[in-house]
Amino acid sequence: MQSRTKILGAAVVAVVLVVVGAVWFTSRSSGSDDAIEWWVPNWDEEVATQLARAYEEENPDVSIEIVQTTNDSLPTQVGTALDSGTTPDVIIELASRVNRYAADGTVTDLSDMFGTNMPEEDFIDGSLEEVSQDGSVYAIPYRWDCIALVYNPDMLDEAGVEVPTTWDEYVAAAEQLTTDEHAGIAWPLGQDGNAALRYLGLAVDGGSEISDGSLSITQDSSERAIEIIGGTQRDGWASPSSLEVDNTGVRQLFENEQIAMYLGGLFDVAPIQDVGVPVQTAVSPGPQIADGWAYMIPAEAPNAEGARDFVEFLTSPENMAALTESFPARVSAADDERFTGPDAAAHLEQLTTDSVPAPSDAAWGELIPDVYSALQSVALDQQDSAAAAAALQEQADSVLGGD
Missing domain, CATH: 3.40.190.10 (Periplasmic binding protein-like II)
Structure with a gap:
């Protein structure tokens, strides 16, 4: 199998995200079974809002409620929610923390989401390993980088x-x-x-x-x-x-x-x-x-089926590339000049030749x-x-x- 790091430097898939329409969010308190609550770190909120709007246009019966998190509060906030069983449907969390939740049984095994549309071989070396335990994958990374x-x-x-x-x-x-x-x-x-x-x-x-x-x-x-x-x-x-x-x-x-x-x-x-x-x-x-950010679905997610469909949408190459400010976790998402141009060269070399998960x-x-x-x-x-x-x-x- 060809090295993922070599493929990353040569990926040639076009990255385009077209987003139109109006933003609207429905609170979980509205009682809608089709609402999906998504916890998003504050630095990703602007693009996340655009992605939520695009998903709602494709799925007019579904509303996405974005809840903003911060780097300092995130571990405590996620841990408390998962332990209590009162959770959102999708959480963006640091990849290196996922296995701590997996060990407690509070996040969903997402191994069955991989296949023709999202092959495991399309992910940068180290990214899936970081969110895997005992042969199962408990989150889907969308961003993978280092300094x-x-x-x-x-x-x-x-x-x-x-x-x-x-x-x-x-x-x-x-x-x-x-x-x-x-x-x-x-x-x-x-x-x-x-x-x-x-x-x-x-x-x-x-x-x-x-x-x-x-x-x-x-x-x-x-x-x-x-x-x-x-x-x-x-x-x-x-x-x-x-x-x-x-x-x-x-x-x-x-x-x-x-x-x-x-x-x-x-x-x-x-x-x-x-x-x-x-x-x-x-x-x-x-x-x-090296570390990254990934999508988790809590074991007690109120709308687990909807969450899976939304995560599948988010992890398409074009949407994955849109959300990350560094390198997307999927090789096929890495064609944009932001990831291959001269400004990115040193960080790409660091990531692919001299980094450790x-x-x-x-x-x-x-x-x-x-x-x-x-x-x-x-x-x-x-x-x-x-x-x-x-x-x-x-x-x-x-x-x-x-x-």
């Missing part, structure tokens, strides 16, 4: 800095790029999940492993990762604002030319271009963690607060990287089951 290096070429040229290709070069460049007017880099240390993923990429580069969705870490790799992230913050090469911002905040620092480079997604490039700031991308100095077991979620605490403690100069890594390893041995 890469984003930099301001003018600021690097002015400082005489080459694009870094190793982490040692990245740290050295961060120092050299730091001036009285701006810092060299920034980290999303204001949000634990964002910060933990930065740590995880560095840890994997240093010898930690992710296998079959499970993580094992080494103390040496943790110490190195913590020192690169926390140490650059402690030493002043990373923006002081790092301690308060998430991924979007880091991008905004770049847009305001308060930093010269950072690790960010393909979805960051267009907003930066829109504000007129010089931007280029490159493969990061080491591997990055995120841990999908619940143990990683339990460890995230400890990773975050370790990074914060070094960034604030409360302890050194060796001590932070030792404490983290002790907790990891308990939560993950040891190296």
Whole structure:
């Protein structure tokens, strides 16, 4: 079978989404058996609304109610709904969290949705594995991506800095790029999940492993990762604002030319271009963690049959391409220039040649607060990287089951 990663770079299917008509939503309280409640993260709401409108026009007896979610509240909101049995019909959730719900039996096995119209072979390597357990698929990914290096070429040229290709070069460049007017880099240390993923990429580069969705870490790799992230913050090469911002905040620092480079997604490039700031991308100095977003149908979905039909509509190549700001999970959806053009080249190379799917077991979620605490403690100069890594390893041995 030809590699999915090779096919992704050469996919030639046209992507067109024609949406017309008026938007209307009917609340679940209206009592309509044909209402479908769809939980959508706020960054996808605009296009999701267009897709809902298109589906309603094809199915005039059905109404789609969109409920907006946010990145910070989503895990708690979904977990509470699934545990209580009072659920929507379709949920957009992070792919790496799906198996936690599958283990509890609160989401539907969607394996039977794959076939001629949606072959499993049409999905990018790693995307279906992330949402599968014991041979069954519990969600359908529509987006699959990872971060890469984003930099301001003018600021690097002015400082005489080459694009870094190793982490040692990245740290050295961060120092050299730091001036009285701006810092060299920034980290999303204001949000634990964002910060933990930065740590995880560095840890994997240093010898930690992710296998079959499970993580094992080494103390040496943790110490190195913590020192690169926390140490650059402690030493002043990373923006002081790092301690308060998430991924979007880091991008905004770049847009305001308060930093010269950072690790960010393909979805960051267009907003930066829109504000007129010089931007280029490159493969990061080491591997990055791949993850995505997927459609889940709760086991207690009130309109399970309608939900399946709606998800089938959403996962067509053209609709999948329309909703994602990075890379669609289906190879046949990836022909649009947004995914194949020069702006996307570095992120595509990162995704297909130097990325590792995120841990999908619940143990990683339990460890995230400890990773975050370790990074914060070094960034604030409360302890050194060796001590932070030792404490983290002790907790990891308990939560993950040891190296």
